[in-house]
Amino acid sequence: MLTKQVIKSIFIFSAVTIALGAVLIHMPVKAQQSTVESVSKVIDNFESYETGTIADTWKYITKSGDELPVREALEAGERFHVMQEDGNKYLRVETQNESIRLSQVNGSAINWNIQEYPYLKWNWRALHLPEGASEKDKNDSGGAIYVTFDTDWLGRPKSIKYTYSSSLPVGTRVGFGPLTVIVVSSALEGPVGSWKTVERDLLEDYEDVFGGFLKKGTPPDRPLSITIWGDSDSTNDSSKVDFDEIILLKEPSM
Known part of the structure; x- marks a missing residue:
């Protein structure tokens, strides 16, 4: 026969177990959200x-560093x-003899430590790229994602521009002072019009671009901004590129 003390202990244990079970029942969604947030940080998926x-939520950054609303920055022939x-x-960026660049600023729209989230991933689809554009000379890029890490000693932005090129093969790199262009998608790969996914190791790219003799190969923990770019002014043509699922990752997914 069970004593009263044993019965009481069993009752208390059962009550605690039931209470814990009730808590756990309500945890999965939040736990799942927490897990997702811990491995990735959404810059924009355009669903909101x-x-x-x-x-x-994207802003035009002036030379003085001020943030202007998109509506004030868009000109005739530009769509965002x-x-x-x-x-x-998803986002559609269109230009007509124009260029457009709009940013998410770290510390304002986003909160990003590159040591925690060193991988940048996004989807894009080129519908029309500027005819004859080349990042090597005319520097028109129908679509691009910019990462601005810091400024150099002259105050110029230190950036890597990942482009969808009209004419250069994937892997091409072009330098313009503190700006380096890396072609990550190209019309040379085949007809445009289909979605492509790009993923970059930003720490590795920074080391390759800015590291070396007497140069720092590690970026600041908090890069300045991520920018979407559309450009067709040098070729007097137009561009139409779609963007989606711009996210930061702790680990590579591809």
Whole structure:
């Protein structure tokens, strides 16, 4: 026969177990969210905007470092609007004899330590690239993602520009002072019009570009910004490129 003390102990244990079970039942969603957030940081997936509207969390950064709203930065022939296809929202960037660059600023729109999240991944789709554009001379890039890490001793942005090139093969690198262009997608790979996924190890790219003799090969922990770029002014042509799922990762996924 069980004593009262044993029965009481069993009751207390059962109550605690049930209480813990109730807590655990309610944990999976938050735990899952926490896990997702711990391995990736979403810069923008464009799902929070109304279809047809401007992606207004992005800003135009002036030379003095001021942040201007997208509406004040867009000119005739430029579009920076959210589209929807098969239930998925994405950003469409269009230029007509113009260039456009809009950014998410670290410490403002995003909170990013590159040592924690060193991988940048995004999807894009080129629908039209400037005819005859070459990053080596005319420097028109129908679509690009910029990462600005820091400024040099002259105050110029130290950046890597990942481009979708009209004419240069993937892997091409071109330097313009503190800016390095790396071709990561190209019209030479085949007809445009399909989605492509790009993933870059930013620490590795920074070391390759800025490291070396008497040069620092490690970026600051907190890069300055991530920028979406569209450009067709030098060729007097147009560009139309879609962007989606711009995220930072702790570990490579490809």
